[in-house]
Amino acid sequence: MLSVTPFHRALARLSALVLSVVLLAAGTTLVGSPSQAREEARSGSAASVPGGRFSVATLNLRKGMRVPGMRHDIRQVIGGGASVVGFQERLFSRPALRASLPKSWTLLMPSGPTGTDDNPIAFDKDVWELEKTWSALLTGRTWRRQTGQTAHDQYGVVAVLRHRVNGHVIRAVSFHLPNHLHNRRTGGPNYANRAGVEAMWRMAARIRFLAQDARPSHQFVAMCDCNVTENRDTTDALVKGRITGPLQLETNYTGRKGGSGIDYVMGERDSAFGIDSYESYRRLVTDHPGIVATFTRRR
Incomplete structure (x- = not known):
């Protein structure tokens, strides 16, 4: 031997x-590194698929917020995994919002008439590649606010984004529906604000067009302050009947966690990716929760 x-x-x-x-x-x-093990534990079954998930957030900004407050709130939703954020009610300067974003992020805020910059979209350039963006007029005749003055035209910002890892393309839109829109007692429209209700119908028709006009391979994703409480939306005249139902959209409130609210992330169901879960961030400077919905590969 x-x-x-x-x-x-x-x-x-x-x-x-x-x-x-x-x-x-x-x-x-x-042997996998500790960081790989943590990522696999966090991501579950999707971790084995390159780019098997992504997260989208909606965040309504309070009027008059300064850079420190916006930076705090944005970091909260980005820390929750969001790589795309749809804002509503920006109502402050473009440089301030840009200064609130990380360096790898870009802000889509098309120039145009008053209102085109109310609902911008921001995204992480390391995760997404921009193919196209524009502002879409949702209604030229809108509602009267408490002051009795007619509000400006309402626009939604649209962005076509391609995921750099998995190639998945989304057509994302950020928008804001009228205030005082919902009669929570009846579950239907608040006809005391008839102008707002009719403006919502016009906006819903335009949103349906934006979704139906997208290429079949592009998933329609929307982020909004919809001003309608999800679990009390019981007729065909509001968000469920005019937007999510006809377009077959799932929302953060139909994910794995139940809930109710007025801030939605919506996603087209007939897609390779679907909403798997969501988180609601409430300890923010702004007066709305930040919603982060996670889309996971389904097929």
């Missing part, structure tokens, strides 16, 4: 070391 000498043992250790270096150079590891 061959005896195992110290020389043979040293040679075996050297061979194992060389093999490990070769495997590392080829991008292969025998």
Whole structure:
């Protein structure tokens, strides 16, 4: 029999070391790193699929917010995994909102008449590639506010984004529906604000067009302050009957967690990705929760 000498043992250790270096150079590891293990535990079954998930947020900004407040709130929803954020009621300067975003993010705020910059979209350029963006007029005749003055025309910002890893394309739109729209007692429209209700109908028709006009391979995703409480929306005249129902959209409130509210992330059901879960961030400077909905690959 061959005896195992110290020389043979040293040679075996050297061979194992060389093999490990070769495997590392080829991008292969025998044992996952701690960071990989944490990511797999966090991502579940989708972790094995490159780009198997992404998260979208909606965040209504309070009028008069300064950079520190916006930065705090944005960091909360981005920390929740969001790589796309739809804002509503920006009502402050463009430079301030840009300054509130991380360096890898870009802000889509088309120039135009008053109102085109109320509902901008921001996204992480490391995650998404911009294919196209524009502002869509949702209604030219809108509702009267408490002051009795006619509000300006209402626009939604639209962005076509391609995921850099999995190639999935979304047509995202951020918009804001009229205030005092919902009669919570009846579950239907608040006809005391008839102008607002009719404006919502016009806006819903335009949103349906934006969704139906998208390419079949592009998933329609919407972020909104819809001003309608989800679990009391019981007729065909509001959000469920005019937007989510006809377009077959799922929302953060029909994900794995139940809930109710007026801030929605919506996603087209007939897509490779669907809303798997969501988180609601309430300890914010603004007066609305930030909603982060996570889309997971379904097929």
